[in-house]
Amino acid sequence: MLARHRANLLKLCSALIVFGAWEIAGRIPVSFAFPTFLESCAAFWALLIDGTMFVAYLETLKPLVIGVFISAVLGIGLGLWIGLSRAFDWLVSPIFVVMQTAPLAALIPLLVMAYGIGLTSKVFVVCIMAMPVIVLNTGGAVRNTPASLIEMGKAFLGSRRDVILKIILPSAFPIIFAGLRLGVSAGFIGAILAELKITPTGVGDIITYSRSIADYPSMYAAIASIIILAVLFLNVLERIENHLLRGSRKSLAAD
Amino acid sequence: MTNPSENAVTVRNVYKNYGEVEALRDLSLDFPRGQLTSLLGPSGCGKTTLLKIIAGLIPATSGEVLVNGEVVKAPGPDRAFVFQDFALMPWASVIRNVAFGLELRGVPKSEREAIAEKYIAEVGLTGFEHSFPHELSGGMRQRVGLARALSVDAQVLLMDEPFSAVDEQTRRKFQEDLLGLVQNENKTFIFVTHSIEEAVYVSDQIAILLPRPSRVMEIIRPQGFRDKDVDHIRRDPEYLDIVDRIWASLRSYVE
Numbered sequence: 001m002l003a004r005h006r007a008n009l010l011k012l013c014s015a016l017i018v019f020g021a022w023e024i025a026g027r028i029p030v031s032f033a034f035p036t037f038l039e040s041c042a043a044f045w046a047l048l049i050d051g052t053m054f055v056a057y058l059e060t061l062k063p064l065v066i067g068v069f070i071s072a073v074l075g076i077g078l079g080l081w082i083g084l085s086r087a088f089d090w091l092v093s094p095i096f097v098v099m100q101t102a103p104l105a106a107l108i109p110l111l112v113m114a115y116g117i118g119l120t121s122k123v124f125v126v127c128i129m130a131m132p133v134i135v136l137n138t139g140g141a142v143r144n145t146p147a148s149l150i151e152m153g154k155a156f157l158g159s160r161r162d163v164i165l166k167i168i169l170p171s172a173f174p175i176i177f178a179g180l181r182l183g184v185s186a187g188f189i190g191a192i193l194a195e196l197k198i199t200p201t202g203v204g205d206i207i208t209y210s211r212s213i214a215d216y217p218s219m220y221a222a223i224a225s226i227i228i229l230a231v232l233f234l235n236v237l238e239r240i241e242n243h244l245l246r247g248s249r250k251s252l253a254a255d
Numbered sequence: 256m257t258n259p260s261e262n263a264v265t266v267r268n269v270y271k272n273y274g275e276v277e278a279l280r281d282l283s284l285d286f287p288r289g290q291l292t293s294l295l296g297p298s299g300c301g302k303t304t305l306l307k308i309i310a311g312l313i314p315a316t317s318g319e320v321l322v323n324g325e326v327v328k329a330p331g332p333d334r335a336f337v338f339q340d341f342a343l344m345p346w347a348s349v350i351r352n353v354a355f356g357l358e359l360r361g362v363p364k365s366e367r368e369a370i371a372e373k374y375i376a377e378v379g380l381t382g383f384e385h386s387f388p389h390e391l392s393g394g395m396r397q398r399v400g401l402a403r404a405l406s407v408d409a410q411v412l413l414m415d416e417p418f419s420a421v422d423e424q425t426r427r428k429f430q431e432d433l434l435g436l437v438q439n440e441n442k443t444f445i446f447v448t449h450s451i452e453e454a455v456y457v458s459d460q461i462a463i464l465l466p467r468p469s470r471v472m473e474i475i476r477p478q479g480f481r482d483k484d485v486d487h488i489r490r491d492p493e494y495l496d497i498v499d500r501i502w503a504s505l506r507s508y509v510e
Binding site (some may be wrong): 146148149151152153154155156157158159162166167170171173245 | 307310311312330331332334335336338339340342344346347355356358359360403407
């Protein structure tokens, strides 16, 4: 309990230091385009009150949710296949390694040429950001299932399907989930990048528009809102994970 | 030569090659029904390989294994396996782990849990049904592995160095319990070990294997002390003689 108290206190300290530095830097000011922390807070409040933020997120969340959903389903499926089949691993893994390291911003014009400036392109950007880490994590986790557990499944007459569903997937689950969390964070980046680089809609529109009229506090407020939302979402995901893993959580550290 | 009523398992002229490496060469061995046979030998002598061939987990290069007169091609309901590293699913409770063999056979949940509870009690783990493997000691984990193998009611129990990962005191208790099990369960036990004392203590028949390539050097059947009280075996002159004799013949193969 005491340790938890201390952890919270330290987190608070860390936030105070960051925001304090921001406030001081804004007051000097380091650049006329850099507002203070308090100005940004006020702008955040204003955007929240007049509903601009909600309307914007309704737009931004569309490609984000669709993209993350596709990445999760397709990514875990492909990762499972990669983990189970050497040949498929060699065939497909390089694509995702390339995807992970490719400079996405440079690829966006290609996507726009192929799929236009609508939702499809934005979903693509989210997928390119989110999918590789999900695929590669799932593949690695599946491949690293303890050999003796698979042998056990076979020795006790499990079919191939049983072994996959009852041994390999549960065994890989914690790492699949870790990949999912990283994928979702990357997806957030992808969604905003798409709105900045393809067509300014949603939160990307607030950022672009505020910048163009030199309303820097609003611009920073919009950027901060993305970070807050991403952190909240990752927390929810972590709670779901803890709930699903209950008993076995500690065992992974123990074994 | 093979009388199926006498020998539960017969290994006939089995060869196993891993590429260039000859793991087993022309190995033949009979395992009398209702008795415990140890496969004893220095590390690298292929005893675990032989056990896994009998289990149907790995195929022999040539030769055949008969269980109750039928040729082994894959794991079957007539054999159950106890693993050296326990091979318990860390995400599953004790009762689910014990009932897992039955789960894979499609036995309904209430029925298989009733059977599992019976064997959990038999191995002395009553009260731990809903614990997770990481909450148990090494010895208790292997009791779970043993209960899982017993609960599928196979006639042949294959044990791969089952006590090598538990502490010495627990190990002695296990060995005593194993003698009781052999007497009461009317199953055929095939027991891999590298401990001479352990092999002599628990076995009706000891097959001494020699490495590179593996072959049966000698079969020893202790006669005098098998029916004596477990407390007296380790002081029996025949027990001590056999331990000495085996060591004398194995000594030159240990580098």
